[in-house]
Amino acid sequence: MMGYFVAFSFSMLALSWALEGGMLYPKDSPSRELKELNGLWSFRADFSDRRDQGFQQQWYSRPLRESGPIIDMPVPASFNDITQDAKLRDFIGWVWYEKEVWIPQPWVSASAGKRVVLRVGSAHYYSIVWVNGAKVTQHEGGHLPFEADITKLIQSSPMALCRITIAVNNTLTLHTLPPGSIQHKADNSRYPPGYFVQNTNFDFFNYAGIHRPVVLYMTPSAYIDDITLTTTFADNVGSVNYKVSVKGSSDFTVSLNLYDARSKLVATALGLEGHLLVPSPNLWWPYLMHDTPGYLYSFEVVMKAKNGSNQYQDIYTLPVGIRTVEVTKTQFLINGKPFYFQGVNKHEDADIRGKGLDWPLIVKDFNLLKWLGANSFRTSHYPYAEEIMDMCDRYGIVVIDECPGVGIKNPESFGEKSLAHHLIVMEEQVRRDKNRPSVVMWSVANEPASQLPAAGYYFKTVIAHTKSFDPTRPVTFVSNSNYSSDKGAPYVDVICVNSYFSWYHDSGHLEVIELQLNTQFDNWYRLYQKPIIQSEYGADTIPGFHTDPPLMFTEEYQKAVLQNYHAIFDKKMKQNLIGELIWNFADFMTAQSITRVVGNKKGIFTRQRQPKSAAFVLRDRYWKLANKTGMLPPLPKTHYFDSETLASFEEQHYDEYEYYNLREYSCHTGGKGRTKREIGLNTNRHCPSGHERKILEKLYNTELKRRRSRSSSS
Numbered sequence: 001m002m003g004y005f006v007a008f009s010f011s012m013l014a015l016s017w018a019l020e021g022g023m024l025y026p027k028d029s030p031s032r033e034l035k036e037l038n039g040l041w042s043f044r045a046d047f048s049d050r051r052d053q054g055f056q057q058q059w060y061s062r063p064l065r066e067s068g069p070i071i072d073m074p075v076p077a078s079f080n081d082i083t084q085d086a087k088l089r090d091f092i093g094w095v096w097y098e099k100e101v102w103i104p105q106p107w108v109s110a111s112a113g114k115r116v117v118l119r120v121g122s123a124h125y126y127s128i129v130w131v132n133g134a135k136v137t138q139h140e141g142g143h144l145p146f147e148a149d150i151t152k153l154i155q156s157s158p159m160a161l162c163r164i165t166i167a168v169n170n171t172l173t174l175h176t177l178p179p180g181s182i183q184h185k186a187d188n189s190r191y192p193p194g195y196f197v198q199n200t201n202f203d204f205f206n207y208a209g210i211h212r213p214v215v216l217y218m219t220p221s222a223y224i225d226d227i228t229l230t231t232t233f234a235d236n237v238g239s240v241n242y243k244v245s246v247k248g249s250s251d252f253t254v255s256l257n258l259y260d261a262r263s264k265l266v267a268t269a270l271g272l273e274g275h276l277l278v279p280s281p282n283l284w285w286p287y288l289m290h291d292t293p294g295y296l297y298s299f300e301v302v303m304k305a306k307n308g309s310n311q312y313q314d315i316y317t318l319p320v321g322i323r324t325v326e327v328t329k330t331q332f333l334i335n336g337k338p339f340y341f342q343g344v345n346k347h348e349d350a351d352i353r354g355k356g357l358d359w360p361l362i363v364k365d366f367n368l369l370k371w372l373g374a375n376s377f378r379t380s381h382y383p384y385a386e387e388i389m390d391m392c393d394r395y396g397i398v399v400i401d402e403c404p405g406v407g408i409k410n411p412e413s414f415g416e417k418s419l420a421h422h423l424i425v426m427e428e429q430v431r432r433d434k435n436r437p438s439v440v441m442w443s444v445a446n447e448p449a450s451q452l453p454a455a456g457y458y459f460k461t462v463i464a465h466t467k468s469f470d471p472t473r474p475v476t477f478v479s480n481s482n483y484s485s486d487k488g489a490p491y492v493d494v495i496c497v498n499s500y501f502s503w504y505h506d507s508g509h510l511e512v513i514e515l516q517l518n519t520q521f522d523n524w525y526r527l528y529q530k531p532i533i534q535s536e537y538g539a540d541t542i543p544g545f546h547t548d549p550p551l552m553f554t555e556e557y558q559k560a561v562l563q564n565y566h567a568i569f570d571k572k573m574k575q576n577l578i579g580e581l582i583w584n585f586a587d588f589m590t591a592q593s594i595t596r597v598v599g600n601k602k603g604i605f606t607r608q609r610q611p612k613s614a615a616f617v618l619r620d621r622y623w624k625l626a627n628k629t630g631m632l633p634p635l636p637k638t639h640y641f642d643s644e645t646l647a648s649f650e651e652q653h654y655d656e657y658e659y660y661n662l663r664e665y666s667c668h669t670g671g672k673g674r675t676k677r678e679i680g681l682n683t684n685r686h687c688p689s690g691h692e693r694k695i696l697e698k699l700y701n702t703e704l705k706r707r708r709s710r711s712s713s714s
Helices: 002-015 151-155 359-372 386-395 416-433 454-469 510-528 555-572 613-629 643-652 660-664 693-713
Strands: 033-036 039-045 071-075 094-101 114-120 126-131 134-140 146-149 162-169 180-184 196-200 214-220 223-234 237-247 251-259 265-270 273-279 297-307 310-320 325-327 332-334 341-345 376-378 398-402 439-446 475-479 495-498 532-536 577-582 669-673
Touching: 071 094, 114 126, 114 151, 126 146, 134 146, 214 223, 214 310, 223 297, 223 310, 237 251, 237 297, 251 273, 265 273, 310 386, 341 398, 341 532, 341 613, 359 386, 359 613, 376 577, 386 398, 416 439, 416 454, 439 454, 454 475, 475 532, 495 510, 510 532, 510 555, 532 555, 555 577, 555 613
Parallel strands: 341 376, 341 577, 376 398, 398 439, 439 475, 475 495, 495 532, 532 577
Antiparallel strands: 033 214, 039 071, 039 094, 094 162, 114 146, 114 214, 126 134, 126 162, 180 196, 223 237, 237 273, 251 265, 251 297, 297 310, 325 332
16 A cells, blocks of 8 residues: 555656745845744644545645644644654654635735745655645755745735645655655564555654744745855955846846945945955854854845836845855865864754754754854754754854755665755755855765765765855765775765764774774875864763763763764874864654664753763863964953953853963952952952963862862752
């Protein structure tokens, strides 16, 4: 039975194509309006044997409640953990969502000159969308947005409720990204008739549903369709190179305005293509590399158009960071200065909502990244929400932007059908994230079977295709293959290597880590002469498990693994190592297996974002690395502070200066006041650098011990 289900579900895959036009993030402006459709939707899973009842009965043609039992389902969220039904948690097949909404009257008037678009931030993995029973679009693949112009449909019934129906299928095949396969269990003495399971080659739970916001947005009928920005910097002059696409009219003018962070106009231009010059620009710098990381200008496009007797104006503003990226044989350069990736791998994963967008969790994670002293992460193993990427741009968090190409193991997944889909995914991903200063490198896969003969042509093609859309950024993929047999490595710009010495290899033998890791780096660099990132390393840890000497799964063992890796990192970063990304930022859910105890426990934080002992090890390391760069913002050398001013300064900059401040801040003794963070030193608030260093060093050591004790107890 399921053979029909799979064929039916994905018979349309051969018709897949890259979405046309631009994919500007929907936002309000003087000419645009936005209506969010987040909240409760009607929901029904198709539990029929062949999972095709919804199509046979045309559930999209009438309100979903008329088709049978429905439940409430929050959007955005994965559907798997919302109910108490184990069948729904592990469901494979079609699920149906529906919401009825009113369209604002000014949007639907045929004479208003408006265009109305329905946009889905992401749904896993194959989606079909109907509006009032009419099919408006379909999309293959999760993690990326898709949209449909529904103007004519809603104008035909301007006073009626608009019924939006979205059918989503989470089945994975050998030709999807990520790949998977359906395994039928035919032994009726062990399994019921029609029993099947979804097999995957990735180590995270196959959450499904509508994971990111669904919105309706309105633009004028003649509108700004796409904007492409690149930046350069030379001789103290920045250049913002732009290309604008306009649709809906051939009679239009375009003007460009560039504003700084204080809304001061710094450059203007006219036309669809050109460049804006910015003397003495504020460059976009990574976190902890400058005193104003993540500096963003505002690039405003104003389009005025005529279409017959109608006149239109559209305004769209895009944040832009002026920065450059360059790769040498041994370094990764941002704005011409060496950059070291001291970061993490993450997942979009949390209790209850699964992969659903969750603003409190996003903000918490960025606060933890700052606390940790991390300057970067990889979007393992798929593009993250645009809202997360916006935060990276603003906070100066550097991103390796990875596509959903995880678990490409089967030779069939390297064939022409899979390759064609992979090219489309990369095109959509580049189109979505091409203007982001935080994105400094594309990753086209994670741990593929890159030793297979077909992998050479496959990755050569995917990488070349990616560079054809964006020649400004390096491209990589993450390998765990043997260095000598990796067919894709010759085509990447940066070598990214995953290894788990003393965990998956030589389990429990911490003493082999340094030798094996040193050999790994030497082998890869000797053959390819390219800079290297340790893109994954770590160990599973159950919080609260302790042994001495360390045993696997204890907090002591995770700390020891990190410390042994770090010893080699310290040596190799002086040669050709350009980064280290811990696996993982936080624990996350996986499929059930005898090797996973309610998920993957390699996080330095729990799934609820509480630190394990290793988090403090990594925090000590990352802040010390940041101090060594000499790029931290300078402290005031000589200034007279009163108690309130000094306390306020230290409160605002506490994360950045927690180590740096206590080492470098020297003060005359003898005053009477105290500040919140002045560790008991009475001063007259006059602080020339270097004075009373011995006293301060002693106080620094005392305070550091106290803080570590306080952090451990909390």
